[in-house]
Amino acid sequence: MKHLTILSKIENYMDRFSPAEKKIAVYILENAEIVPNLTTKDISANTGSSEASVVRFCKTIGIGSFKSFKLALVRDLTVAEFNINDFSVTETKDEPFELFNKVTYVNKAAVEATLTTVDKKELDKAVATLLQAEKLLFYAVGGSAVSAIDAAYKFTKLGYTSLTSLDFHTMLPLAANLKSGDILIVISTSGRTKDILEVARFAKKRGATILAITKLDPSSPLYKEADIKLCTPDVEQDHRIGSIASRMTQLNIIDTLYLAMFHRIGKSVLDKFTETREEVVRLRR
Missing domain, CATH: 1.10.10.10 (Winged helix-like DNA-binding domain superfamily/Winged helix DNA-binding domain)
Incomplete structure (x- = not known):
């Protein structure tokens, strides 16, 4: 080596x-x-x-x-x-x-x-903020977009108004309807993607909390803009064939947030989970 x-x-x-x-x-x-x-x-x-x-x-x-x-x-x-x-x-x-x-x-x-990049205090802050939120808006582009889609789907199952779009022009009106207490969760490996930053800044003007899932880089604009930072390790090269390891770190953090919230509010949504499961099984027949 x-x-x-x-x-x-x-x-x-x-x-x-x-x-x-x-x-x-x-x-x-x-x-x-x-x-x-x-x-x-x-x-x-x-x-x-x-x-x-x-x-x-x-x-x-x-x-x-x-x-x-x-x-x-x-x-x-x-x-x-x-x-x-x-x-x-x-x-x-x-x-x-x-x-x-x-x-x-x-x-x-x-x-x-x-384990070395996610700060315990920031994670606790993220969960506490999610507990008080009504509306969640997820946004990512490129290889990180699949992480945003996965997150929006998971939190919809928990009863949140949970939205996402891959289109920048669709995100703007969604962000315009955020208010204090709502959360914009932005996912970006570099923390420097222009579309991500524009939506984050726009949502912040509306009073929304900005939660960033991004690499640990205090110099990045997204790191500076975010109210809550859940950081991933820098495991990707600039010239790469696709998002591989970085996507796995994003999904790992999203799953952690989802399970943390389920742990706290899961009993209130178990009936809906059961009903959804029964409907899925019925439609398979």
Whole structure:
């Protein structure tokens, strides 16, 4: 795995590390795949070093925090190792089952990486805000659009007025009818898509809360505009054949919100769930 940016950098810095940092470096090189799911306390216990040494190790290689280090490592593991999502895929000779294994690994690693990017306080805030909302409007474009459609469908089942459209000109009148207490949920990997930003700003003027599902990038316009930020790891390249790992992280967050709401209001909609299920079964006959 020497071609991976972060791991290669660790190897190159071996002579600069203190004895404690070197133990941490060796552990990470030998266990890179599990490190994104560990805490500084875990690394400390597994290497016999202090948590302060883990932080110093990150700073030695030019990364400000262990959280940022894990994000960089996840990007290397999911994108650079297999290159399954850029145009170089045309140069490989992988059989379908080999690609299946690679896609599975990349998706799994990306979903697990959301454990390091989703802030607990922001997630709690999202659920508390959803509990008070009457109308939900979902918007995404491109590869993220399927995530918006899935979310709108799920929350409709919970009894919300839950709307979405793939068309920008349809979204504008929908956003114009939002009010204080309503929520616009926008989904964007980059956080820089013009249509997404225009709708978000328009809805904000109407008094709606803006909930963004976007990559962890404090410099992005969407990150700055959002009232609530549920962040995904940066696992996609700029030049890619499609949204693969990023879509899985979006769906993972949406499923979490859906289950959190079902956990809180599910009893009030169980009868409707049962009626819907019975109707579906009846129509199959």
